[in-house]
Amino acid sequence: MKPHETSAPDPVRSTEYLRYVALGDSQTEGVGDGDDITGLRGWADRLAENLTVGNPGFRYANLAVRGRRAGEVRAEQLGPALALRPDVATVVAGVNDLLRPRVETAAVVGHLEAMFAALTESGARVATVTFPDLTRVIPLARPVRSRILDINDRIRAAAARHGVAVAEIARHSSVADRRFWSEDRLHCSPLGHQLIADAVAHALGVPGSSDSWTQPPPPDLMPTPRGAAAELRWAATFLRPWLGRRLRGQSSGDQRTAKHPQLHRIEAPRLS
Structure with missing residues (x-):
C-alpha cells in the first residue's frame, strides 16, 4: 500500500447511512476539540x-469514554452499540493500552477484532484508523514506537479479515505538525x-469525500517552541499529572459516561 492510500470504499454501501455509532476512547469522545464546559465536538x-x-x-x-482501554471498550460499549443496530460504526481504541508499562x-x-467481527456480522459497515507515530511530537515516547508500528500492522490485518475500512492516519505527513x-x-x-473525520469519510466512500486529507499541510508560519525548556514545561504540565493517575490506579474517565449514549439527530456541518 502506498503512502496515504486507504482501503477501497465499499461501492454498494457507501451512499447512505441512517444509524452511526462510534466506539472508542478520548479521541472519539472528542477531547482536544472543545472542552468539558462548552462541550466536545471531535472527529x-x-x-x-x-x-x-x-x-x-x-x-x-x-x-466513547476517555481513558478506556481496548478491552474496556469491548466490554462496556459493544453490547450497547449492537443494541442500537447501526448500519455504520467506527471502532478506535488501543492508545491507552500502548502507553502502559506492559502491553x-x-x-x-x-x-x-472481536468488535470488528460482531459489528460487521450485525450488518454494519465498520471503519477504524491506524495510529500516528507519537514520537514525532513526544520525543519521550520513543520506547512505544515499536508497539505503534506493530499494532498498526495487526489492525490492518484484522480489518482485512472482516472487510473493515481503514483510514491510514499513520501515513499522513501532518503527524509531526x-x-x-x-x-x-x-x-x-x-x-x-x-483531518481524521475527512480520512474516515474517504475510507467509507461517503459522497463528497476525497483524498484531499492526504495532502501536506501548508507551511506553519508560527514557530513552535522546541528544545529542552519546552519539553520540561510540557512534562510538568501534562506528563506529570498523567503519570500520577497511573501510579494511583486512576483514569481520566473515572466516573464518566458516554456523551451521546442513544441515537439522536445531529446538526448540519459547521464552518470550522
Whole structure:
C-alpha cells in the first residue's frame, strides 16, 4: 500500500447511512476539540455532521469514554452499540493500552477484532484508523514506537479479515505538525480532528469525500517552541499529572459516561 492510500470504499454501501455509532476512547469522545464546559465536538461528531447532510433520517450515538482501554471498550460499549443496530460504526481504541508499562499488542487487537467481527456480522459497515507515530511530537515516547508500528500492522490485518475500512492516519505527513495536536500532544486539535473525520469519510466512500486529507499541510508560519525548556514545561504540565493517575490506579474517565449514549439527530456541518 502506498503512502496515504486507504482501503477501497465499499461501492454498494457507501451512499447512505441512517444509524452511526462510534466506539472508542478520548479521541472519539472528542477531547482536544472543545472542552468539558462548552462541550466536545471531535472527529466522530464531525463525521456525523457530514453524514447527516441531505439525510433527514440520520441518527448518531457516541459511546466513547476517555481513558478506556481496548478491552474496556469491548466490554462496556459493544453490547450497547449492537443494541442500537447501526448500519455504520467506527471502532478506535488501543492508545491507552500502548502507553502502559506492559502491553500485548496481539491481545489489544484481539479485542478490536472481536468488535470488528460482531459489528460487521450485525450488518454494519465498520471503519477504524491506524495510529500516528507519537514520537514525532513526544520525543519521550520513543520506547512505544515499536508497539505503534506493530499494532498498526495487526489492525490492518484484522480489518482485512472482516472487510473493515481503514483510514491510514499513520501515513499522513501532518503527524509531526504541532498544529494538528492539542497542547497535551496526546489528543488532536480541532484541525487534527477534522483531518481524521475527512480520512474516515474517504475510507467509507461517503459522497463528497476525497483524498484531499492526504495532502501536506501548508507551511506553519508560527514557530513552535522546541528544545529542552519546552519539553520540561510540557512534562510538568501534562506528563506529570498523567503519570500520577497511573501510579494511583486512576483514569481520566473515572466516573464518566458516554456523551451521546442513544441515537439522536445531529446538526448540519459547521464552518470550522
